[in-house]
Amino acid sequence: MRILVTGAGGFIGSHLCEELVDQGHNVRALIRYNSRNSWGWLENSPLIGSMEIVTGNVRDYDSMKNCLQEVDLVFHLAALIGIPYSYISPLAYIKTNLEGTYNICQAAVELGIKRVIVTSTSEVYGTARYVPIDERHPLQAQSPYAATKIAADQLALSYYRSFGLPVAVARPFNTFGPRQSTRAIVPTIITQILSEEKTVRLGSLTPTRDLNFVSDTVKGIISVGFSEKCVGEIVNLGSGSEISIGDLIKLIQNISGIKIEIKIDPPRIRPAASEVERLLCNNKKAVALTGWKPQFTLEEGLGKTIEWFAQNTRLYKSSQYTV
DSSP: EEEEETTTTSHHHHHHHHHHHHHOEEEEEEEEEEETTOOOOOOTTTGGGGEEEEOOOOOHHHHHHHHTTTOOOEEOOOOOOOOHHHHHHHHHHIIIIIIHHHHHHHHHHHHHHHHEEEEOOOOGGGSSSSSSSSSTTTTOOSSSSHHHHHHHHHHHHHHHHHHHOOOOEEEEEEOOOOTTTTSSHHHHHHHHTTTTEEEEEESSSOOOEEEEEEHHHHHHHHHTTTGGGGGTTTTEOOSSSSHHHHHHHHHHHHTTOOOEEEEGGGGOOTTTTTTBBBOOOOOOHHHHHHOOOSSHHHHHHHHHHHHHHHHHHHOOOOOOOOO
């Protein structure tokens, strides 16, 4: 198939492009236009020669309509994802996450695209009202980021109901793995553990997360994209297991063999009403509709992730906290 991936230079997007190429698809990778002509994490991909790289910005309708020409299927991942920065600039998230999704869906309708897969986030559920969280769980935006993702998901589904656009919403729980930004919890812990200081500075240690290795998330997104049963549906992608941030630190210490000191860093603590305290996925719908199941245990995924970060510490500034 001829496939466009938006957000292709990012963490999950770059892995998704590589997996699609491995599966034999023709991949057009959309990289956000920049003056350095950087292709993000695809810059040094061994599969870069098998992809078509295009530059543009999901905020620009004309750019998106050009990118969607002669495409069968779109995996839409491009988004602003850092929760702390959404407190500082909510409008930027509206323009990228909501207007960007509008641009993709509108262009897809006009061009007759066969399928659009919008990548959501478990943050739309907020703190769990019941567990495990299924797709019927109430949506509650506890950050501007989450609000824009809820809006983008609903806008995409409205295009399915109003205009017949074949849309599916893949909703991954917390993904981790090689190439991830230190804005996420697993890289934050690992890069600080691997630093000379051997001190890990974090916010709250009590929230729980359903963590999934990036290979599993990517295959889950693909399975949703290629399943006719998922058209018009929201599908959770998660492991069905949870771990607290405090216990996650202990597990990473055990796997790495490095002992560290833990310090609570007030700037890293979210506003009280904004912190999502518990996330635990019910993945039965994904299993029923696509047959997808996670293949990596948390320990296996963390081992691969620690190994990658140990070889690439120069790419990160572990001593700095970036919102």
